[in-house]
Amino acid sequence: MAQYDVLIVGAGHGGAQAAVALRQNKFEGTIAIVGDEPELPYERPPLSKEYFSGEKSFDRILIRPAAFWAERQVDMLLGKRVESVDPAAHNVTLTDGSTIGYGKLIWATGGAPRRLTCSGHHLSGVHGVRTRADADRMLGEMDRTTNVVVIGGGYIGLEAAAVLSKAGKKVTVLEALDRVLARVAGEALSRFYEAEHRAHGVDVQLGAKVDCIVGDDQDRVTGVKMHDGTIIPADMVIVGIGIVPAVEPLIAAGAAGGNGVDVDEYCRTSLPDIYAIGDCAMHANPFADGARIRLESVQNANDQATTAAKHILGGTDAYHAVPWFWSNQYDLRLQTMGLSMGYDETIVRGDPANRSFSVVYLKNGRVLALDCVNAVKDYVQGKALVTGGVSPDKASLADPEIPLKSLLPA
Numbered sequence: 204m205a206q207y208d209v210l211i212v213g214a215g216h217g218g219a220q221a222a223v224a225l226r227q228n229k230f231e232g233t234i235a236i237v238g239d240e241p242e243l244p245y246e247r248p249p250l251s252k253e254y255f256s257g258e259k260s261f262d263r264i265l266i267r268p269a270a271f272w273a274e275r276q277v278d279m280l281l282g283k284r285v286e287s288v289d290p291a292a293h294n295v296t297l298t299d300g301s302t303i304g305y306g307k308l309i310w311a312t313g314g315a316p317r318r319l320t321c322s323g324h325h326l327s328g329v330h331g332v333r334t335r336a337d338a339d340r341m342l343g344e345m346d347r348t349t350n351v352v353v354i355g356g357g358y359i360g361l362e363a364a365a366v367l368s369k370a371g372k373k374v375t376v377l378e379a380l381d382r383v384l385a386r387v388a389g390e391a392l393s394r395f396y397e398a399e400h401r402a403h404g405v406d407v408q409l410g411a412k413v414d415c416i417v418g419d420d421q422d423r424v425t426g427v428k429m430h431d432g433t434i435i436p437a438d439m440v441i442v443g444i445g446i447v448p449a450v451e452p453l454i455a456a457g458a459a460g461g462n463g464v465d466v467d468e469y470c471r472t473s474l475p476d477i478y479a480i481g482d483c484a485m486h487a488n489p490f491a492d493g494a495r496i497r498l499e500s501v502q503n504a505n506d507q508a509t510t511a512a513k514h515i516l517g518g519t520d521a522y523h524a525v526p527w528f529w530s531n532q533y534d535l536r537l538q539t540m541g542l543s544m545g546y547d548e549t550i551v552r553g554d555p556a557n558r559s560f561s562v563v564y565l566k567n568g569r570v571l572a573l574d575c576v577n578a579v580k581d582y583v584q585g586k587a588l589v590t591g592g593v594s595p596d597k598a599s600l601a602d603p604e605i606p607l608k609s610l611l612p613a
């Protein structure tokens with residue numbers, strides 16, 4: 204049986220960074236990463252952005268080149284899936300039946316795209332977007348695609364819609380709620396993005412009720428049927444309705460959790476010597492007033508990876524990283540700082556009509572978060588307002604001529 208001092212499950216953002224952080228912090232033990240995708244760890248965000256649009260090749264989205272992992276003696280066990288965990292014996296079993304022992308286990312498995320439950324969800328031409336294979340499947344169908352329906356008006360769906368409409372496809376976005384980005388942003392940002400997509404020819408339908416996916420006798424998608432009976436023609440359907448965290452083996456092994464696996468401030472699960480990080484880790488986030496959440500972002504995956512790695516090395520720094528995120532759509536770069544959940548007031552800095560503005564989220568007057576559209580200065584300077592929990596004068600906050608850094612207490 205193979206044996207590693209640290210075994211990392213999941214060769215994505217969190218898994219890769221955990222290995223990097225261990226070596227950077229002088230960990231000299233053996234490390235392996237088991238990943239069920241065939242590729243070396245790569246950046247996932249470009250799958251709905253620069254990789255999908257053809258601006259970046261796959262080589263350019265690798266997190267590190269192959270030589271990096273070899274030089275640092277990180278064994279890459281790729282195309283292999285962990286099926287079960289035995290916390291008492293300190294080993295995992297793979298789907299091929301082999302067993303690997305560990306000293307410490309870092310679970311960094313992200314999640315799988317949530318699937319539709321209606322009939323037709325399995326038809327060919329219906330896609331989730333999580334892996335390179337998903338993006339390649341869509342790219343392979345591009346030539347024969349004229350009409351695309353995107354189900355879900357979240358970041359991934361909207362980014363894909365932007366790439367596809369720029370590529371000349373006729374795109375419809377179906378959002379079940381009454382505005383896009385409703386789960387992550389305030390109304391000002393939602394309305395701005397709806398207008399941008401419409402201006403680019405995307406048919407954005409809100410309060411949309413999908414009945415089922417329809418197909419031909421070859422089991423290939425031909426359209427999306429709505430509750431009122433209308434059928435929207437589609438050669439391709441992209442489903443962007445969130446993820447289901449990939450934690451079954453850990454939960455089956457007795458880890459506390461449900462929607463993800465529960466971790467403490469050092470990313471430790473309830474099982475001995477097992478950490479969990481990234482999209483699958485349910486943690487108390489200081490920037491959400493301590494609420495237990497899962498954060499689906501590169502920032503969270505990387506920073507939790509570093510927290511877990513340092514804890515393995517004997518450190519005692521709790522996870523305390525300000526959340527940030529970005530989204531590219533058309534020529535718009537959105538950058539978010541902090542978490543807006545729980546806000547009771549928003550202030551718009553600048554005029555959205557100029558396509559450069561920020562939305563500031565407040566709670567009891569305190570700055571919780573900022574969404575900055577083509578407004579990199581606000582994004583950079585806003586960080587100190589979020590981390591400091593500052594309560595600036597609101598008129599100054601609303602004035603884009605007044606730099607945010609001047610609103611910090613002396």
Ligand SMILES: Cc1cc2nc3c(=O)[nH]c(=O)nc-3n(C[C@H](O)[C@H](O)[C@H](O)COP(=O)(O)OP(=O)(O)OC[C@H]3O[C@@H](n4cnc5c(N)ncnc54)[C@H](O)[C@@H]3O)c2cc1C
Pocket residue numbers: 212213214215216217218237238239240247248249250251283284285286311312313314332333334359449452480481482483498499500501502504527528529530531
């Ligand atoms: C299309 C897209 C666009 C995005 N855009 C942004 C963005 O603009 N900004 C941003 O901050 N975030 C973005 N994200 C989110 C970001 O990519 C994730 O938050 C990040 O990848 C999480 O890292 P992770 O290590 O938790 O999971 P992942 O990177 O998903 O890695 C998990 C890996 O574990 C593998 N795995 C799962 N189960 C097993 C098992 N049992 N055995 C072995 N391997 C397993 C998975 O297949 C996967 O390879 C985007 C995500 C997607 C899909």
